[in-house]
Amino acid sequence: MNTREIDFWNKAGQPQVAPEHFNEIVATASDIAIVIDDAGIVQTVVVNPLNQTIGQLDHWINRDLKDFLGEDSQSRFNDLIADFRAGTATFTSAVEINHFDNTNWDFPIRYTFHATGRDGTILMLGRDLRPIAELQQRLVKAQLALEKDYENHRDFETRYRVLMESTHECLVLVDAASGRIVDLNSPAGKLLGTDPNSLTGRSFVGEFNEDKSGDFLDRLTEAASSDGSTSIKLSVARTDRPVAIFPTLFRAGGDRTLLCRLATEFSTDKGAADLSDDLGALFNNGADSVIFSDEKGVIRAVNDAFLNLCNAARTADVKNRSFAEYLARGQVDLRVLLENAARAGRMRMFATKLITKHGTEIPVDISTTYLENNPGFAFVIRDSSRSEVLREVPSKSNEDQMKNVVELVGSSPLKDIVSATTDVIEKICIETAVELTDNNRVAAAEMLGLSRQSLYVKLRKYGLIDKN
Numbered sequence: 001m002n003t004r005e006i007d008f009w010n011k012a013g014q015p016q017v018a019p020e021h022f023n024e025i026v027a028t029a030s031d032i033a034i035v036i037d038d039a040g041i042v043q044t045v046v047v048n049p050l051n052q053t054i055g056q057l058d059h060w061i062n063r064d065l066k067d068f069l070g071e072d073s074q075s076r077f078n079d080l081i082a083d084f085r086a087g088t089a090t091f092t093s094a095v096e097i098n099h100f101d102n103t104n105w106d107f108p109i110r111y112t113f114h115a116t117g118r119d120g121t122i123l124m125l126g127r128d129l130r131p132i133a134e135l136q137q138r139l140v141k142a143q144l145a146l147e148k149d150y151e152n153h154r155d156f157e158t159r160y161r162v163l164m165e166s167t168h169e170c171l172v173l174v175d176a177a178s179g180r181i182v183d184l185n186s187p188a189g190k191l192l193g194t195d196p197n198s199l200t201g202r203s204f205v206g207e208f209n210e211d212k213s214g215d216f217l218d219r220l221t222e223a224a225s226s227d228g229s230t231s232i233k234l235s236v237a238r239t240d241r242p243v244a245i246f247p248t249l250f251r252a253g254g255d256r257t258l259l260c261r262l263a264t265e266f267s268t269d270k271g272a273a274d275l276s277d278d279l280g281a282l283f284n285n286g287a288d289s290v291i292f293s294d295e296k297g298v299i300r301a302v303n304d305a306f307l308n309l310c311n312a313a314r315t316a317d318v319k320n321r322s323f324a325e326y327l328a329r330g331q332v333d334l335r336v337l338l339e340n341a342a343r344a345g346r347m348r349m350f351a352t353k354l355i356t357k358h359g360t361e362i363p364v365d366i367s368t369t370y371l372e373n374n375p376g377f378a379f380v381i382r383d384s385s386r387s388e389v390l391r392e393v394p395s396k397s398n399e400d401q402m403k404n405v406v407e408l409v410g411s412s413p414l415k416d417i418v419s420a421t422t423d424v425i426e427k428i429c430i431e432t433a434v435e436l437t438d439n440n441r442v443a444a445a446e447m448l449g450l451s452r453q454s455l456y457v458k459l460r461k462y463g464l465i466d467k468n
Helices: 019-029 071-086 130-166 186-192 215-224 277-285 304-310 331-344 396-407 414-436 441-448 452-461
Strands: 032-036 042-047 095-100 106-115 122-128 170-175 181-184 232-235 242-252 255-264 289-293 299-302 346-355 361-371 376-383
Touching: 071 095, 106 130, 170 186, 181 186, 186 255, 215 232, 215 242, 215 255, 289 304, 304 346, 304 376, 331 346, 331 361, 331 376, 331 441, 346 414, 414 441, 414 452, 441 452
Parallel strands: none
Antiparallel strands: 032 042, 032 122, 095 106, 106 122, 170 181, 170 255, 232 242, 242 255, 289 299, 289 376, 346 361, 361 376
8 A cells, every 4th residue: 555645657757767866777677778859860878887888889889779789689670760750659578689899709689679758859768688598508508418318229229229139149137236137138038938028027036946046046146256167057947947147237327237148958968958968968078069059150159170170179269150251152151051850850961072170171971859848949969071982083084084085185186175164163063062952943043153043054055954
């Protein structure tokens, strides 16, 4: 209630603020105050003394304000002056104007326009927008940095997921504090006998036939503190399959995590899945080399006989490597072995050469068996360097053909001799490829670098189409 019955703002007569105080109020209530006439000529400029960034603008007085406006602001200012002259101007909204000074620096100002009632002059009260613009720029930069971090996070997440799912190793990430499974890949879920998604968040020790006491995590941590070769041997709870756990401890985001690599064991003391004790002893002590691989030919396990044959010092030197690296014809030999064994269940007496660690080639005979329970292959390799008599010698017809070619020297032009020699060699190579692939025409064509159509044409040419 106004006890003095005086309305400060609406009292008729002179303003209630003295002129000497009114200038100070205007100067401090805005960052910049400008008085212009109806032609846009600056009459007065007052800068807030608390805003030192604008500087002194006394040189604007008696000059056209358009001289200090940016090109994008001049048209808006001209429209306002024109509306003011026509008497249609409204001063209810703020207008943003960009100033451009002779010192080659610019600053944005949001102005409100006020009629003074004297000689058509206009009072412009402005707020400096640079602090807001700087804040917006910082926000934009922060947003861009956040989006970049998010993209990097997605990039690393994708690489991590691809690496986990593309490796043949069975990998499980376990929280070292709680012992619960943080993440695992598909091979690990398959080894543990269930869907990997259902294992996330469950107790790791609960997946094994193990005492559920709290010392299991301590054993894992102790094994992880070694050189990486120490393992914990357990059996899977669902399948009773023996496995060895090789843990590695690391810290990420302040939390300790165990990376556990699960490996199946082939040993006589605990046996292996679907193998009796006698087969385990044969695997470990047999004279022939034995390899177990996955469906792509990546080695899972080998016995000592194979290590001796290829001059490898440890199982780790050959494990998780492709068997093709040890074959003379590489992927060609491996595909012949895998495709024939997968189709017929087994392949016997495939003659090729084995490459040792030092590059020596050893003639061998390989028998391959497809394993259905745990999809993969078993290879039995026998050194045939001392039993060359078992290998077929060139057929009599081939020897006769070579003699006939030699007899042409001196009686026929070189061109005819070369042509005849080419046919003989081509026939011998085709016969050899067909024999090596056990009459598998697709594999023989790939071994010779021919299409199937080209191979059939040459088989008909040399009368080999019906040869068993």
